[in-house]
Amino acid sequence: MAEQYKYLDxxxxxQRANGKYSFTTENLHDQLDxxxxxxxxxxxxxxxxxxxxxxxxxxxxxxxPEYRAxxxxxxxxxxxxxxxxxxxxxxxxxxxxxxxxxxxHQQPQSYSIITKGITLRPIRNHKxxxxxxxxxxxxxxxxxxxxxxxxxxxxxxxxxxxLDLVNYYKxxxxxxxxxxxxxxxxxxxxxxxxxxxxxxxxxxxxxQRLGYILEYVLEEHEFSNGLYNYLExxxxxxxLLRPQRKKSENMxxxxxxxxxxxxxxxxxx
Numbered sequence: 001m002a003e004q005y006k007y008l009d010x011x012x013x014x015q016r017a018n019g020k021y022s023f024t025t026e027n028l029h030d031q032l033d034x035x036x037x038x039x040x041x042x043x044x045x046x047x048x049x050x051x052x053x054x055x056x057x058x059x060x061x062x063x064x065p066e067y068r069a070x071x072x073x074x075x076x077x078x079x080x081x082x083x084x085x086x087x088x089x090x091x092x093x094x095x096x097x098x099x100x101x102x103x104x105h106q107q108p109q110s111y112s113i114i115t116k117g118i119t120l121r122p123i124r125n126h127k128x129x130x131x132x133x134x135x136x137x138x139x140x141x142x143x144x145x146x147x148x149x150x151x152x153x154x155x156x157x158x159x160x161x162x163l164d165l166v167n168y169y170k171x172x173x174x175x176x177x178x179x180x181x182x183x184x185x186x187x188x189x190x191x192x193x194x195x196x197x198x199x200x201x202x203x204x205x206x207x208q209r210l211g212y213i214l215e216y217v218l219e220e221h222e223f224s225n226g227l228y229n230y231l232e233x234x235x236x237x238x239x240l241l242r243p244q245r246k247k248s249e250n251m252x253x254x255x256x257x258x259x260x261x262x263x264x265x266x267x268x269x
Contacts (some may be wrong), residue, residue: 012051077148092112093155113130158190169242176266194227241265242263
């Protein structure tokens with residue numbers, strides 16, 4: 001059994017030497033000539049020692065000594081490999097993307113991944129919290145590559161991040177929080193790129209809400225005027241600032257965004 005442990009330890013050493021923080025059981029079966037039972041026992045030993053963590057069935061991450069106290073490595077170090085394992089196109093979004101762009105108002109409680117296809121169960125335990133959000137489509141031009149120690153990860157551009165924060169306002173902590181983050185995020189945004197990203201965004205109501213927040217909450221007129229010029233070129237209709245199941249009896253908006261302000265928004269800044 002000690003010899004079998006050596007095989008697995010050597011395999012992990014090679015992974016780390018190649019800058020990898022993860023592996024799959026398929027990798028192990030391909031490269032190690034040991035029985036299924038021996039492999040399970042070896043993996044259990046490493047799990048008990050805190051040297052590896054099972055993230056999703058068949059997918060493990062390696063925990064180097066410098067991360068043992070935390071019990072897990074940062075999600076950014078293995079997210080790209082995880083999504084390859086799941087065979088999904090993806091990008092890191094919402095609060096995590098905002099943090100990469102310098103809008104780190106608060107440490108995100110969960111790691112947000114936008115992906116396509118059928119719904120994926122979240123990964124949540126005492127060490128890991130990853131939430132998956134499904135989208136039908138996005139433009140690759142709105143996705144950026146960000147360098148991390150293990151390679152590159154996909155993140156949403158500042159402009160796409162702002163729109164997504166409005167779209168997933170509940171998951172991002174509510175309108176007050178996202179307004180605060182967008183206030184910081186706008187330093188990394190460009191007005192012309194925001195317009196182009198908005199043109200491709202699947203929900204026009206999200207563009208209306210973002211424009212309203214930029215104008216009335218953040219008093220950011222360069223960005224808001226650009227979005228309004230885009231909206232003038234299409235058909236858009238009165239909508240609630242905060243979506244709700246029951247439609248408001250009074251849909252009078254009183255603003256150019258055709259937004260019914262059914263909630264007050266205040267930033268924390």
